[in-house]
Amino acid sequence: MIERIATKPYDDQKPGTSGLRKKVPHFKQENYVQNFLQAIFDTVGKGERETLVIGGDGRFFNRDVVAIAIRMAAANGYGRVIVGQGGILSTPAASNLIRKRGAAGGIVLSASHNPGGPKGDFGIKYNIENGGPAPERITSAIYKKTKAIGEYRIYSAPAPEFLTVGERSLGDMTVEVIDPVADYADLMEELFDFGKIRDLIASGFKVRFDAMHAVTGPYATEILENRLGAAEGSVVNGEPKEDFGGGHPDPNAVYAADLIEELMRDDGPDFGAASDGDGDRNLIVGRGIVVTPSDSLAVLAANAHLAPAYKKGIAGVARSMPTSQAVDRVAKKLGIGAYETPTGWKYFGNLLDAGKVTICGEESAGTGSDHVREKDGVWAVLLWLNILAERHESVKAIIESHWSEFGRTFYQRHDFEEIDTDKAEGLMESLRDRLASMAGQRFGSLVVSEADDFSYKDPVDGSVATGQGVRIVFSGGARIVYRLSGTGTAGATLRVYIERYESDPAKHTQDPGEALAELISIADSVGEIKKRTGRSEPDVIT
Known part of the structure; x- marks a missing residue:
């Protein structure tokens, strides 16, 4: 009834x-x-x-x-x-x-x-x-x-x-x-060369996957241990729990610290990964190196042809606006389209459906392709493993080779969490009010070339999204982006994205904090973060 x-x-x-x-x-x-x-x-x-x-x-x-x-x-x-x-x-x-x-x-x-x-x-x-x-x-x-x-x-x-x-x-x-699990695992087996990945693991290559007591535990266990032959126990924290075991299911350097610590040991696993609460995000770690989501997106785009599903190449790439421009350089070399969208996976859907792009990504650890219409953490892990099985190099060697070919984009995201909503909105409004006069201003050694509040017109259906984040771009391409997150549930989260491109290989080993020090200082002064929120340090840096 x-x-x-x-x-x-x-x-x-x-x-x-x-x-x-x-x-x-x-x-x-x-x-x-x-x-x-x-x-x-x-x-x-x-x-x-x-x-x-x-x-x-x-x-x-x-x-x-x-x-x-x-x-x-x-x-x-x-x-x-x-x-x-x-x-x-x-x-x-x-x-x-x-x-x-x-x-x-x-x-x-x-x-x-x-x-x-x-x-x-x-x-x-x-x-x-x-x-x-x-x-x-x-x-x-x-x-x-x-x-x-x-x-x-x-x-x-x-x-x-x-x-x-x-x-x-x-x-x-x-x-x-x-x-x-079954339908999804079958799809992954269609996309990737499980035989070559099995051979890599059988050769002694050690994998560690932290499911963070979230949804991907059963998926990773079935695929990595049962189908690909990783040793029992390679998947840790694999039992989904209602409270994620008291942890925070966010695969970043703060909440996946145990995994990263293990991969930093000389005798640690060769490859480490983590996923989040619902399985759509990923963290990639190699022995001795943590791969930023922006770098991971660029490397996957540059090497996707090594996996069976993408052997004919990719149609194009898309990234959310705050994501670093590293993947743009890959697209330029490949001669394919590169699209910059607002934050939110929904903006990739039309591009994927229209066949304009094959691989998409966001700086917040989300990466995916046209196999589904969501970001996909386990998919990213398996594409990395397929690339490793084909190239027979370490994660660190692949990243350093990528930087040598395309240059390195130093990048950080600073999160200021649970700020009073009125103060956060006031900060953004103040930035918007000053945008028109910002071009040409000098901050330290950097000069603003352009500043705007990002808007997006969908190239497929013509829909428009406005107010998507304040961008300040400096001569030479360095950027600071400010936006309020739409995923929190208490107060407001201010996210500040900071990036700078470096073409000189001799400078690629520089610590990101040092490479971005001047921009970090400028981000605080221009955004008036401490003045308006009272926060002198971000809660999380990723």
């Missing part, structure tokens, strides 16, 4: 760059989840008896919302829902399922790299039929619905259990519970 439940709207259900994210207690307010899901169902166009994919990263509250989503899907006319066993699906695996099964879309439950637990973060995102995050025209329409909602529809019976694989029903709707 379908019930229509009266409800009242909330005024804070505007999706950010990756869906709606709030603290768990906030989501637990009366009808908060139901309102947002109904707004999604009321917004997205679908044919009768369509298929919907449902799953998430297993964080606290995941199973509760999966059950609600199943009941509401049944009440809103879906003919089939495909659910990951136990409510688990990595974000790239969900994208693959939507595409493979011809689903109308998917409900992806995740707050990505944000912490979990009863007082941690939770998130709901809608992915469209191409497997990618809903574009802004859809998320804006969803938000509009949330502000006027008066009722939601839900099936009165409880959701069928989804802890075991198999089919069951809820009213007229089929609930198909699947192994969350």
